Amino acid sequence: MNLVESLLHALKDHGARQIFGIPGDFALPYFRIIEQSRILPLYTLSHEPGVGFAADAAARINMGLGVAAVTYGAGALNMINAVAAAYAEKVSLPALVDRLLERVEGQARPYPVRPQVFPRGMPADAAAITPTDIATAVNDLMAEHGRMPIASDIGDCLFTAMEIEHTALVAPGYYVTMGYGVPAGLGLQAATGQRPLILDGDGAFRMTGCRARAILGRDKIIG
Ligand SMILES: Cc1ncc(C[n+]2csc(CCOP(=O)(O)OP(=O)(O)O)c2C)c(N)n1
Numbered sequence: 001m002n003l004v005e006s007l008l009h010a011l012k013d014h015g016a017r018q019i020f021g022i023p024g025d026f027a028l029p030y031f032r033i034i035e036q037s038r039i040l041p042l043y044t045l046s047h048e049p050g051v052g053f054a055a056d057a058a059a060r061i062n063m064g065l066g067v068a069a070v071t072y073g074a075g076a077l078n079m080i081n082a083v084a085a086a087y088a089e090k091v092s093l094p095a096l097v098d099r100l101l102e103r104v105e106g107q108a109r110p111y112p113v114r115p116q117v118f119p120r121g122m123p124a125d126a127a128a129i130t131p132t133d134i135a136t137a138v139n140d141l142m143a144e145h146g147r148m149p150i151a152s153d154i155g156d157c158l159f160t161a162m163e164i165e166h167t168a169l170v171a172p173g174y175y176v177t178m179g180y181g182v183p184a185g186l187g188l189q190a191a192t193g194q195r196p197l198i199l200d201g202d203g204a205f206r207m208t209g210c211r212a213r214a215i216l217g218r219d220k221i222i223g
Pocket residue numbers: 022023024025048071074075076078154155156157158175176177178200201202203204205
């Protein structure tokens with residue numbers, strides 16, 4: 001039995017009935033074990049405050065433990081309100097933050113740092129599309145039709161952005177908060193009057209993209 005499995009058994013023995021979380025990034029190894037071991041069912045949400053609130057509600061209704069699992073740094077910080085509220089009301093809410101387990105797993109960084117190369121032309125084959133394929137397509141498109149300002153979110157899309165031959169790029173530093181892309185694109189559009197290109201992962205898009213679209217009320221932005 002590995003450390004994650006014994007942790008899950010311990011949580012179950014102490015009254016946990018499920019885990020709420022957001023998989024991604026360095027947390028992926030232990031999310032994989034949570035899913036494969038089936039010791040506790042996993043419910044995934046799209047924004048950390050929701051993870052904390054769901055776990056809080058589960059703890060209250062079951063009079064037991066609610067378990068929230070998120071990534072360290074921005075992910076954990078984003079859940080502080082929910083954890084603080086649970087703490088203030090003495091709700092049992094253990095928060096699993098992946099940093100702890102990363103070392104035990106000995107997992108290599110999930111994102112290899114890629115050399116900056118600007119290949120031209122996308123080969124048509126059956127292989128999965130990579131960030132480099134996307135960057136290549138964007139480079140080709142802009143070479144032919146002109147450039148657009150780019151806003152990038154956190155995640156693989158930021159690596160894609162690094163391979164785009166463009167300097168009008170706004171992006172946060174790597175491990176800050178997801179959800180930057182779509183609102184930043186709106187800002188770019190307002191500031192430059194140009195149609196922006198937004199590079200966003202599906203996870204980050206779900207955090208703020210849907211709301212930004214609701215604010216706009218029109219289909220000006222394509223996610
Ligand atoms: C608010 C917040 N939660 C969690 C993280 C940690 N984190 C960084 S990248 C990432 C996964 C991003 O997935 P997605 O948005 O689908 O982007 P992709 O990697 O596919 O481009 C996570 C969870 C973060 N940076 N910010």
